[in-house]
Amino acid sequence: MGSEKRIDVVGAVIIDQGLILCAQRGPSGSLAGMWEFPGGKIEPGETPQEALQREIDEELDCTVLVGQQVESTRHQYDFGIVTLTTFYCHLVAGTPTLSEHAAVRWLAPAELSELAWAPADIPAVEKIQADLPS
Numbered sequence: 001m002g003s004e005k006r007i008d009v010v011g012a013v014i015i016d017q018g019l020i021l022c023a024q025r026g027p028s029g030s031l032a033g034m035w036e037f038p039g040g041k042i043e044p045g046e047t048p049q050e051a052l053q054r055e056i057d058e059e060l061d062c063t064v065l066v067g068q069q070v071e072s073t074r075h076q077y078d079f080g081i082v083t084l085t086t087f088y089c090h091l092v093a094g095t096p097t098l099s100e101h102a103a104v105r106w107l108a109p110a111e112l113s114e115l116a117w118a119p120a121d122i123p124a125v126e127k128i129q130a131d132l133p134s
């Protein structure tokens, strides 16, 4: 069944001055308009950390240092089963610049709940709020 397709995805929880970068998916495609942590699919032969650095370079034109894992959760969408693993990241070079996303916002941990997150991201959002109380 197509719905059983497994997709391994990494997401970056980029923290700068206590705020977290939140990215809004574009208006077309899967999960259109929903908020996510920038990142994408792990390619064959890549570690999750390598995939994340590559995706952030491609999507936001900046370089991150990948730190500790935040969460790893599995969510079944109609297009497949996404395993989303998120990592705390810090900017080391460049300034995040929009290319694929519709918008970015920098929010304090307590403000993250205001956004319409992709369903797979909810456990990560809750973990961040527990790790970084405002």
Ligand SMILES: Nc1nc2c([nH]c(=O)n2[C@H]2C[C@H](O)[C@@H](COP(=O)(O)OP(=O)(O)OP(=O)(O)O)O2)c(=O)[nH]1
Pocket (backbone or CB within 6 Å): 007, 009, 010, 011, 029, 030, 031, 035, 036, 037, 038, 039, 040, 041, 082, 084, 118, 119, 120, 121
């Ligand atoms: N990058 C990212 N993707 C997420 C998050 N949460 C979540 O459910 N996803 C889903 C959306 C996509 O189905 C998949 C990530 O793949 P991608 O970023 O390459 O997405 P895409 O839509 O460009 O992929 P595609 O249409 O080319 O297949 O994981 C998240 O926080 N970050």
